[in-house]
Amino acid sequence: MSDPVIVVTGATGFLGRELVHHLLATEPTTRLxxxxxxxxxxxxxxxxxxxLRDRLSGEALAAAExxxxxxxxxxxxxxxxxxxxxxxxxxxxxxxxxxxxASVSFSLPLEQARAINVDGTSRMLDLANAAECSFDYIGTAYVAGDRSGTALETELERRPAVPQHLRADQARVGEAGARARRRAARDDLSPEHHRRRLAHGPDVRASRCSTGRSRSSPAASAGRPAGPMR
Known part of the structure; x- marks a missing residue:
């Protein structure tokens, strides 16, 4: 095929499916x-x-295909x-x-999580750089715990003490993400960062906030279990 396309990853996940059907419905000439x-x-x-078959059938399915x-x-x-x-x-x-x-599992060993979430993102930046096209990144913001009521992202700034054995891992992951952002800026990709909000806990409502170029997008209701987006 030689037609221009928007490249999408994570399409088989619950958020990716929503995105695919949204693009098909709102951009009738776009190919994916x-x-x-x-x-x-x-x-x-x-x-x-x-x-596609999850929601479409008949001529609508054929047109999407x-x-x-x-x-x-x-x-x-x-x-x-x-x-x-x-x-x-x-x-x-x-x-x-x-x-x-991405993998949003909390139980993956660090290197496995990095392989898809950090190195995989770097490879997608490579593709966008080679294509000289826009790059949109869908990240995740979590609110978790056993409390009820409204949970604000700003409260995370007053984070509790992190166990010593986790600090080095957090620092490495944070630096890897920072390197990816610096690289996108260096390649002049002007990436957009869209965050989905997942809230866990009894009757917890996640309140969004935006920083920099990121944009928050609600994608799950309170208590909905997390799963891989791949």
Whole structure:
């Protein structure tokens, strides 16, 4: 295919699905390339197709399938696991990159979390840089605990003491994220950062705030369990 596309990651997650259907409904001429994991080509295609079939049928489904292509990819591998020709072709057609693939599991070992959340983001920045296109990043802001009522993000500024064994890991992850932001600025990608809010706890309501170029987007109700966006 040679048509221009917006490249989307994380399309099989609960927020990614919303994004795909929103783009299809509000931008009728836009074509999408969904980067989807899979043990083989058939599984990746099936996972991507299910995103469309989850809500569409008949002619609406057929029309969406004509506008959406599924690309088997792995954000943990160089060039997203694509062969050089496919990668170059994708970069040559991309008019924008929306990166939402991530693991939001709290139980992953640090290196596994970094592999997708930090290194994967760096590889998507590589693609946007090669395409010389816009880059939109979907991050996450959590409010968790056993309290009730309104929980403000600003309260996190008065954070409790962090156990010593976690401080080094937090520092490394924070520096990795800062490096990614500096690199985006250096490459003049002018990234947009969109944060989804997940609230956990009894009757907890998350109150959003925005900083810098980030934009908060509600994507889950209070108490909804977190899951991988990939």
């Amino acid at each position: 390339a969904l980067l989807v994991r899979g043990r083989d080509e058939a599984q990746a295609k099936a996972r991507g197709a299910e995103v 004509r506008r959406v292509e599924i690309v088997r990819a792995d954000l943990e591998r160089d060039n997203l696991g694509l062969d050089p020709a496919t990668y170059a072709g994708l970069a040559g057609r991309a008019t924008g990159v929306i990166h939402g693939a």
